[in-house]
Amino acid sequence: MTPYLVLLATVLALAALGAVTTAAAGRGAGPDERAALARWTPFDLVLLGVLVVFAGSRVGVGTDYELYAALWFRAGGDSLGAALDRSPQDPGFVALQHLLHRVGDGPEVMFWVTSAATVGAMVLALKHGTRSFPAAIFLLVALGGYLAPFNLVRQGLAAALLFLAATRYLDRRRWVFVVLVAAATAVHASALAVAVVLLVVRNVQPRPRVLAVLLAGALLAAQLYLTVPAVTRLAELLNPRYVQYVVQEEAGLGTYLVIGARLLLVLYCYLHATLLTPLERRCLVFATLGLAAQVVGTQSIAFARFDVYFALFLVVPLAGLVRAAPDRLQRAAVLGGSLVYMVLLIGNYYGLVPYRSTWWAG
Structure with a gap:
């Protein structure tokens, strides 16, 4: 536990120092003040480096670590086609591994590169999409958005790419949005379905009835989940390997506790929705979809994994409220x-304890 708390304190301090620096630079800048606040400082770059090193240097941390380490060796060899035949993972991720085999022989290089890409996308999105970067970084780590990819490596990378796409490029530079969605889909096919959902609900406002409808729909879907043949057909369409996921066992007590905690945070944001910016309101709706996915996921642990895509968005409105809420006690x-x-x-x-890495024995 200690390494994670040290990490949280370190990145929070670096983000705060960066915020002080940008605030000083932006003061009196007039119309350019917002641009000045979004500039990267040396503290921000060190923060990014710390997060990447902590994730990339891990050894045996995460319940899927050994699986990814073993599958790494299937992606080697001279032929990409042969690697694709040997590996059950999505083509884009296999191609990335195959390319990285030219850089290093062991799976460590894969964890370094995926960690750098995942963390980089997350931090870039938060740097330009939140009103309080220190609060956003704190919440990114504390609420598990940073930690989830320690286990779900491919899905975590895909989620980070979609997070960046939806927070920065959904309304402008659509070609960048398309490129990021394509990259995420190549890494994990489920990202395409999530991207379509984000596009469909992008203009929905976070009103109480929206929360009620989504949760009621999720409860109904949880009851009908495995009785509807379309569920397994959709899974097979995305990737035949996903069929075995949708018929996994029901979730346990831990999932219900996560749902309860998430519901409290989402309700807090809905109660203060008038204090949110347009981007923060959009992200709140996206985050509500994650809560709905968790509810459906009570009938299948695998379905709850869709929450990885949506949970990141909750950081944006919460960070905004930490900045805007008038009551310090609420913050x-x-x-x-x-x-x-x-x-x-x-x-x-997530199998996060004990933490071990090339620099920490655990």
């Missing part, structure tokens, strides 16, 4: 509650 409650959530998450999920 402290959000940050303190998130810290408690992190402690429980690390202790019970």
Whole structure:
């Protein structure tokens, strides 16, 4: 547990120092003040480096670490076609591994590169899409958005790419949005379905009835989940290997606790939706979809994994409220509650404890 708490304190301090630097540069800049606040500082770059090193240098951390390490060797050889035949993973990820075999012989290079791409996309999105970068970084780590890819490597990378695409390029530079969605889909086929959903609901406003409809629909879907043949047909269409995922066992108590904690945070944002910016309101709706995915996921652990795509978006409105909420007690409650959530998450999920890396024995 100690390494994660040290990491959280370190990146929060670096983000705060960066914020002080940009605030000083932006003060009195007039119309250019927002651009000045979004500039990268040396502290931001060090922060990014710390997050990448912590994730990329891990050894045996995450429940799927050994699986990815073993599958790495299937992607080698002289022929990409042969590698695609040997590996059950999505073509884009296999192609990336095949390319990285030219750089290094062991799977460590894969974890370094995927960590750099995943963390880079997350931090870039938050740097330009939040009103309080320090709060956003704190919440990224505390709420598990940064930690989930330690286990779900491919899906975590795909989620980070979609997060960047939806927060920065959904309304402008659509070609960049398309490129990022294509890259995410190549890494994990489920990303395409998520991207379509994001496009469909992008203009929905976070009103109480929206929350009620989504949760009611999720409860109904949870009841009908495995009785509808279309579920397995859709899974087979995305990737035949996914069929075995949708028929996995029901979730346990931990999933219900996560749903309860997430519901409280989402409700807090809905109650203060008038304080949110347009981007923050959009991200709140996206995050609500993640809550709905968790509800459906009570009938299949695998379906709850779709929450990885949507959970990142909750950081944006929460960080905005940390900045805008007039009540300091509310801010402290959000940050303190998130810290408690992190402690429980690390202790019970993802195979994160003990943390071991090339620089920490664990």
